[in-house]
Amino acid sequence: MKILIINDNKAVSIDGLTIENLEFDIDDKIHCISFDTELKKGVVEYKNDFNKNITVFDYSKYKELFDLELKKLNPPNTYSRFNVDTKEWIVDNSLFKNYNKSKIINELLNIDKEATRPTRSIKFAELQGNEPNIDDINKLIDLEKKAIKLRSQLDEL
Structure with a gap:
């Protein structure tokens, strides 16, 4: 899986599918983080043009945010609403x-x-x-x- 976190527009991209305006905190000095879970290689790109190679990255919270937003975007039918407490679609x-x-x-x-x-x-x-x-x-x-x-x-x- 290829994951990209872009700080400025709070976007998470997984294997080419991008969701923006997610709520996460990341150091303001970081422009983006890209990581390939199969190769276990990635890069932290800083806003001052400094890049740092990484081999370990805990992307779980970003994937969780991404999966939740993706779930919100795909209702099971036209008569359900998303319950933010249970994080599930319920029939209205x-x-x-x-x-x-x-x-x-x-x-x-x-x-x-x-x-x-x-x-x-x-x-x-x-x-x-x-x-x-x-x-x-x-x-x-x-x-x-x-x-x-x-x-x-x-x-x-």
């Missing part, structure tokens, strides 16, 4: 409810779109004095059954 019931409501409303809108063609076909047949196509009637019946079920689920939320 109000977000979950809103998520489900919007999902049901989208499904109802899709049902309305699907009903357009058979409704138009049935109406056209009636205007011409013909019997509507039974497949169109059955399609509308099926769609209305789905819509009734979804509206019932929406009422429960």
Whole structure:
């Protein structure tokens, strides 16, 4: 693993992925620290252009900060919030409810779109004095059954 700590913008980069604005304290004289955990080699670069080679570096606190921020950036779903005390994602019931409501409303809108063609076909047949196509009637019946079920689920939320 290659780790880079940049002091000025409080950034930690691990294997090329960088997260900035982390909270850590490091000597103000240091510009950055780079370390390769496999080679066990690194460099401390000071702001005065002095570099110091290192073979040992305890990067655990920086990796922990990095991993935590990365975790915060990747919620498991759209209805969870990050609990800073437990450092875990938890389901937010109000977000979950809103998520489900919007999902049901989208499904109802899709049902309305699907009903357009058979409704138009049935109406056209009636205007011409013909019997509507039974497949169109059955399609509308099926769609209305789905819509009734979804509206019932929406009422429960």
